[in-house]
Amino acid sequence: MKTELLLTTEDLRKYPFVSKAFERVRSLNLTLADLASHPLRNVIERAAAYVKAAVNGSEPPPPSDDSEEEVLAFAVALILLKAVGDRSLTRKLAVIFSRRVGRFLAGEDLSKLVYVLSELGVKARVLQAKVHGYPVAVHVLSYLESTPERAGHWKLVHRLVERGWVYVSKLEAARLGEEALKKFIERKVEEIKLDEVSMPDAVYRLVEGLSAEWGARIKELRERWAPEGLEASEDAFPPCIKAIVEDLKAGKNVPHSARFALASFLLSIGMSVDEVLEVFRAAPDFNEKIARYQVEHIAGMRGSGKKYTPYKCDNMRTLGLCVAECGVKHPLQYYWKALRRQKAPSAARGSRARRGPAEAPHLVEGDSNGPSTRPG
Amino acid sequence: MGQAPDPVKVGRKYFEWYYRSADPRDFSVTSLPSREFAFSYFGEEGMRRHISFGGLEELAEHLRTAIPRHAFYSTAYYRDPGAKDMEEKGWLGADLVFDIDVDHVETPCKELHDKWICKSCGASGWGSVERCPRCGSEAIERHTWVCETCINVARDEVLKLVDFLEMDFGFSRHELLVTFSGHRGFHVHLESPEVRELSQDSRREIVDYVKGLGLDARFLTAKTRGGYKLRYEAPLGWYGRLARWALIKVGSENPVLSLSEWRSIVEESVTREAAAVDEKVTIDTKRLIRLPNSLHGKTGLKVAPFSVDELENTSIIDRAKVFTEGEVAVRLEEGPKRVLDVDLGSGGVLTLPTYAALYLLLNGAKLLKFEQR
Ligand code: SF4
Ligand SMILES: [Zn+2]
Ligand SMILES: [Zn+2]
Numbered sequence A: 001m002k003t004e005l006l007l008t009t010e011d012l013r014k015y016p017f018v019s020k021a022f023e024r025v026r027s028l029n030l031t032l033a034d035l036a037s038h039p040l041r042n043v044i045e046r047a048a049a050y051v052k053a054a055v056n057g058s059e060p061p062p063p064s065d066d067s068e069e070e071v072l073a074f075a076v077a078l079i080l081l082k083a084v085g086d087r088s089l090t091r092k093l094a095v096i097f098s099r100r101v102g103r104f105l106a107g108e109d110l111s112k113l114v115y116v117l118s119e120l121g122v123k124a125r126v127l128q129a130k131v132h133g134y135p136v137a138v139h140v141l142s143y144l145e146s147t148p149e150r151a152g153h154w155k156l157v158h159r160l161v162e163r164g165w166v167y168v169s170k171l172e173a174a175r176l177g178e179e180a181l182k183k184f185i186e187r188k189v190e191e192i193k194l195d196e197v198s199m200p201d202a203v204y205r206l207v208e209g210l211s212a213e214w215g216a217r218i219k220e221l222r223e224r225w226a227p228e229g230l231e232a233s234e235d236a237f238p239p240c241i242k243a244i245v246e247d248l249k250a251g252k253n254v255p256h257s258a259r260f261a262l263a264s265f266l267l268s269i270g271m272s273v274d275e276v277l278e279v280f281r282a283a284p285d286f287n288e289k290i291a292r293y294q295v296e297h298i299a300g301m302r303g304s305g306k307k308y309t310p311y312k313c314d315n316m317r318t319l320g321l322c323v324a325e326c327g328v329k330h331p332l333q334y335y336w337k338a339l340r341r342q343k344a345p346s347a348a349r350g351s352r353a354r355r356g357p358a359e360a361p362h363l364v365e366g367d368s369n370g371p372s373t374r375p376g
Numbered sequence B: 001m002g003q004a005p006d007p008v009k010v011g012r013k014y015f016e017w018y019y020r021s022a023d024p025r026d027f028s029v030t031s032l033p034s035r036e037f038a039f040s041y042f043g044e045e046g047m048r049r050h051i052s053f054g055g056l057e058e059l060a061e062h063l064r065t066a067i068p069r070h071a072f073y074s075t076a077y078y079r080d081p082g083a084k085d086m087e088e089k090g091w092l093g094a095d096l097v098f099d100i101d102v103d104h105v106e107t108p109c110k111e112l113h114d115k116w117i118c119k120s121c122g123a124s125g126w127g128s129v130e131r132c133p134r135c136g137s138e139a140i141e142r143h144t145w146v147c148e149t150c151i152n153v154a155r156d157e158v159l160k161l162v163d164f165l166e167m168d169f170g171f172s173r174h175e176l177l178v179t180f181s182g183h184r185g186f187h188v189h190l191e192s193p194e195v196r197e198l199s200q201d202s203r204r205e206i207v208d209y210v211k212g213l214g215l216d217a218r219f220l221t222a223k224t225r226g227g228y229k230l231r232y233e234a235p236l237g238w239y240g241r242l243a244r245w246a247l248i249k250v251g252s253e254n255p256v257l258s259l260s261e262w263r264s265i266v267e268e269s270v271t272r273e274a275a276a277v278d279e280k281v282t283i284d285t286k287r288l289i290r291l292p293n294s295l296h297g298k299t300g301l302k303v304a305p306f307s308v309d310e311l312e313n314t315s316i317i318d319r320a321k322v323f324t325e326g327e328v329a330v331r332l333e334e335g336p337k338r339v340l341d342v343d344l345g346s347g348g349v350l351t352l353p354t355y356a357a358l359y360l361l362l363n364g365a366k367l368l369k370f371e372q373r
Helices: A002-006 A009-014 A019-028 A032-036 A038-056 A067-084 A087-106 A110-119 A140-146 A170-191 A201-225 A239-249 A256-268 A273-280 A288-298 A313-318 A331-343 A350-359 B007-021 B056-066 B148-168 B200-211 B237-250 B259-273 B279-283 B308-313 B316-320 B354-362
Strands: A124-131 A134-139 A165-168 B037-041 B048-051 B068-074 B076-078 B091-094 B096-101 B115-118 B124-126 B140-143 B176-180 B185-190 B221-224 B227-230 B288-290 B327-334 B348-353 B366-372
Touching: A002 A110, A009 A019, A009 A067, A019 A067, A032 A038, A032 A067, A032 A201, A038 A067, A038 A087, A038 A201, A067 A087, A067 A170, A067 A201, A087 A170, A110 A124, A110 A134, A110 A170, A134 A140, A134 A170, A140 A165, A140 A170, A140 B200, A165 A170, A239 A256, A239 A273, A239 A331, A256 A273, A256 A288, A256 A331, A273 A288, A313 B200, B007 B056, B007 B068, B007 B354, B037 B056, B056 B068, B068 B076, B096 B148, B096 B200, B096 B279, B148 B176, B148 B185, B148 B200, B148 B308, B148 B316, B176 B308, B176 B316, B185 B288, B200 B279, B227 B237, B227 B259, B237 B259, B327 B354, B348 B354, B354 B366
Parallel strands: none
Antiparallel strands: A124 A134, A134 A165, B037 B048, B037 B068, B068 B288, B076 B091, B096 B185, B115 B124, B115 B140, B176 B185, B221 B227, B327 B348, B327 B366
């Protein structure tokens, strides 16, 4: 079969997520208790090392020489993530693990690369002859779902697109694989059904330890990026948010999308519902009851209990709310940066600062869904 | 002297006749039991949502007996479409849909049928304005109407969209379901399984693509001696569209130009080739949209389905008008000068085709008489 030809056992060390690897895990029919016991202890330790790397934001340990151990450790790492139960930690591991896989992929020959992509649900094919220098075509919908950015040369309008296919370089194909793997890992963890009752004590204690470490780490990050005692500062607002505030103050009719953007932004920087309402009071059609209901809804205090995250710059642009090119992806990112520039001591600089406020994932993650469901 | 007719009573009577005589199969919708339905009824404010049906017969029965003024269904599929709460509904996926509406497009005929009134200073006039030309207020009340010209403008936008969907996105025109919205535009539905789980981000990117949003000359061109050229010489994607406009504007498909000259070609090309879709509708994966072959409660026109080929060579209004029999004598006190395919001149006592008279009535024209002939 094609699979067998394309992926060797050696490859499973690098790509422990392919279906062949998962089948292997299943066929072994092991329980967590088996893994926690002595001869298989390495697997658990390796899995924990992966999760710890995610906690610390460091490089994951290199793959084990033993492909079986690696495949099992990967599967167990996902189980540990599920048990810790914090999606931002899952995302962290997804990021560092996928980055490594991206590097492996970039070194493969094209047919193997495309095979791994297909395992991740990315429809792609190797071209018989290059098209404008591009060796690979990726199906446009796969491309859209896995593109690392929707700006610059990744933005679809800037690509060579032909009847459902986007032409990409080998490096770009590897990068698409990296992004697809991130989502794949998050989805897998989501799907795991965990029976905590039957979890062996040793594993349970391990999970507790990891959770505590992650909790401490989050607290540290929060303090670094949104130091307490810093008041929400209007000066640090990005231009788009400032513009909405000014429109409100000028008594202009501000569209629903802008109100949503503003409210979710203000809530995200730590304002209370009452403080947000004060800002909206300037609106010509201000109605305390309705406004409170809406703001509480956005804050996740009503309805589905889902806290809405503010729009990304991409969304703002599409909605016609972006008024500048700030070189950030998220208005919040602009805000945290500006705030630190204004007030924070130099402690937050250096290598971590370079990576920027994306380090505070719990603040900006998730899809921005404005409340919707109106008839079209 | 007649007396002012009641749109609720009259409208309901006509709609009832339509829904009673319609073939239930006209209302068939793929995966019907997984969709949410929503209706508003004659004489009732607001909309009733979270309705679901086990099958086509149930839906047809509801239409026959409840006679909705407006009928919608969800572009989304749900595990439990009748549940009140989004969480409980269990979203399973959504069609990819596009909404094209002349509300957002300038058409010459708006001077003939659209009116605006400033809520701040009371000024008013024909046509369509963003803000009051007298006092600058954005608080504008609009009375909008639709005529054949508007519909043809919207149709052209749909054909531009179809070009993107076929040539760039690789969909086949046979997968596309196009419906007249029953008012001032069209809806384009794609129901293939591969689009159902597309994220909102991807849908937004598709919108940006068909609208030409974010096109940036810096990424489309490469530096060469004496200026910039298109990065690729290929009749593909936006590069093909830009080459076409470069040829028209400067006589060559890939001339050496400055960045700002390229920018104006980009602008030109976007104005001419981009499809004016309403991004909110495409991005929203929990949207309600009009049920094909239902009637629009403000026009009495049918949400008529079209294949792309039909769209190119059939009269939209002929397919959309339902009440074509007989005539109605009306007395039009105040209203548009032209609607659909009918000239109204300056109003007064008129004998109109039934569908036109009903449209006037349902959309709130000042009528003092409505007598079926
Ligand atoms: S780039 Fe982002 S932060 Fe800046 S104005 Fe636009 S949306 Fe706001
Ligand atoms: Zn005015
Ligand atoms: Zn018109």
